Amino acid sequence: MKIQTVFFATYRELAGVGSLEVELDEGATVGTLIDRLRSEACPSLPEDPAVAVNLTYALASELLHDGDEVALIPPVAGG
Amino acid sequence: MKIQTVFFATYRELAGVGSLEVELDEGATVGTLIDRLRSEACPSLPEDPAVAVNLTYALASELLHDGDEVALIPPVAGG
Amino acid sequence: MAHSAITHDPIEPTEVLASLGSDEDGAVLLFLGTVRNHAEGRDVTGILYEAYQEMAEKELAAIAEEAAVRAGTPRVAVIHRLGELAVGEPSVAIGVASPHRAEAYDASRFVIEEIKKRLPVWKKERFVDGSADWTDGTRPQAAAPPARESAS
Amino acid sequence: MAHSAITHDPIEPTEVLASLGSDEDGAVLLFLGTVRNHAEGRDVTGILYEAYQEMAEKELAAIAEEAAVRAGTPRVAVIHRLGELAVGEPSVAIGVASPHRAEAYDASRFVIEEIKKRLPVWKKERFVDGSADWTDGTRPQAAAPPARESAS
Numbered sequence: 389m390k391i392q393t394v395f396f397a398t399y400r401e402l403a404g405v406g407s408l409e410v411e412l413d414e415g416a417t418v419g420t421l422i423d424r425l426r427s428e429a430c431p432s433l434p435e436d437p438a439v440a441v442n443l444t445y446a447l448a449s450e451l452l453h454d455g456d457e458v459a460l461i462p463p464v465a466g467g
Numbered sequence: 468m469k470i471q472t473v474f475f476a477t478y479r480e481l482a483g484v485g486s487l488e489v490e491l492d493e494g495a496t497v498g499t500l501i502d503r504l505r506s507e508a509c510p511s512l513p514e515d516p517a518v519a520v521n522l523t524y525a526l527a528s529e530l531l532h533d534g535d536e537v538a539l540i541p542p543v544a545g546g
Numbered sequence: 547m548a549h550s551a552i553t554h555d556p557i558e559p560t561e562v563l564a565s566l567g568s569d570e571d572g573a574v575l576l577f578l579g580t581v582r583n584h585a586e587g588r589d590v591t592g593i594l595y596e597a598y599q600e601m602a603e604k605e606l607a608a609i610a611e612e613a614a615v616r617a618g619t620p621r622v623a624v625i626h627r628l629g630e631l632a633v634g635e636p637s638v639a640i641g642v643a644s645p646h647r648a649e650a651y652d653a654s655r656f657v658i659e660e661i662k663k664r665l666p667v668w669k670k671e672r673f674v675d676g677s678a679d680w681t682d683g684t685r686p687q688a689a690a691p692p693a694r695e696s697a698s
Numbered sequence: 699m700a701h702s703a704i705t706h707d708p709i710e711p712t713e714v715l716a717s718l719g720s721d722e723d724g725a726v727l728l729f730l731g732t733v734r735n736h737a738e739g740r741d742v743t744g745i746l747y748e749a750y751q752e753m754a755e756k757e758l759a760a761i762a763e764e765a766a767v768r769a770g771t772p773r774v775a776v777i778h779r780l781g782e783l784a785v786g787e788p789s790v791a792i793g794v795a796s797p798h799r800a801e802a803y804d805a806s807r808f809v810i811e812e813i814k815k816r817l818p819v820w821k822k823e824r825f826v827d828g829s830a831d832w833t834d835g836t837r838p839q840a841a842a843p844p845a846r847e848s849a850s
């Protein structure tokens with residue numbers, strides 16, 4: 389299945405791209421995706437970054453589905 | 468000595484006047500003045516109203532001096 | 547120095563905000579106390595505010611200075627209005643600017659609570675049926691020991 | 699219903715205030731977060747605000763609705779600005795109106811604290827020496843249990 393991954397702020401600078409399409413097997417979770425990113429496209433991504441799946445914060449254990457948009461969310465600093 | 472007494476809001480309505488000059492003996496305190504007002508000009512004044520002497524809140528024990536301005540301060544409701 | 551005023555003129559919130567501006571501040575807080583259209587279940591058409599003006603000016607200045615210490619900046623502005631106010635009009639405006647938000651909230655809240663405890667101001671609510679009543683208030687407390695000598 | 703927006707346009711505090719007005723309210727509170735000229739001892743000339751805009755709009759709307767429950771009124775308006783801001787400009791405006799001041803202060807403070815905990819917004823401070831740095835932030839927490847099924 390295809391997962392659209394998007395990066396912001398410091399994570400975008402670490403990844404060197406704003407978004408990346410990642411192909412994962414069925415049953416993959418947010419954690420699977422992060423492991424894949426750390427082993428390939430973005431080795432300096434932290435082990436347990438905050439993540440949103442389809443605009444909602446998600447745990448590493450959350451199952452992914454084909455077409456999901458997963459955002460890697462650096463520590464936030466709004467206000 | 469002469470004490471200028473001023474009344475506000477409900478106390479002005481109780482006293483029927485906005486101000487009153489009261490003649491007191493030397494050594495008189497805020498408490499002396501209140502007793503005098505309750506026995507003569509303003510019987511329905513409470514026993515222990517808040518009072519300011521020369522624009523500063525004062526206790527009933529405070530000594531008065533000739534020319535002092537004493538304000539009888541009903542419960543406040545600003546804001 | 548903190549700014550404070552007791553006035554019969556309408557309060558302009560924008561002017562209060564504009565008076566605070568400093569490039570050092572990350573937080574600006576404006577509180578407006580406004581005349582509500584109801585009080586304890588009764589319909590209110592307006593409020594008459596009365597003050598012991600000379601003393602109110604002195605107390606409000608003291609409150610503003612105490613708030614400035616809490617805010618950690620002199621950028622505190624407090625205005626209390628007197629006279630006949632219609633529903634919706636601000637009776638009090640409190641502006642505080644501070645480098646940090648916690649201090650701004652603390653100082654702002656301090657000002658309104660102190661006003662309610664000790665500013666010699668009274669209000670008479672005017673009701674839709676034509677009647678009017680002085681609002682119940684809070685008995686201010688004299689600081690002890692008093693500034694002058696005592697007979698006790 | 700509470701109002702919220704993520705915008706690149708300058709924030710107009712007066713418009714935020716004007717949007718709240720109701721005759722039922724006795725307390726109106728406006729908080730502005732503004733760009734400071736210093737951060738951790740360094741001179742700042744401006745801040746670039748970046749967001750995950752689609753998600754920030756959703757989160758800010760949720761925060762505003764939660765604040766409206768606290769305020770006891772729907773009269774909550776929250777605006778967060780994005781893009782390049784100069785020193786002194788507001789990056790966030792939070793307006794709350796409520797019959798009572800305690801609820802207004804509580805709801806206002808809630809909004810700014812929640813923004814700092816969970817709004818997907820980042821800022822890059824620009825320093826007087828020409829350098830720029832992303833500001834340290836707070837790791838947002840996913841609500842548990844998640845809305846969708848989990849593999850664990």
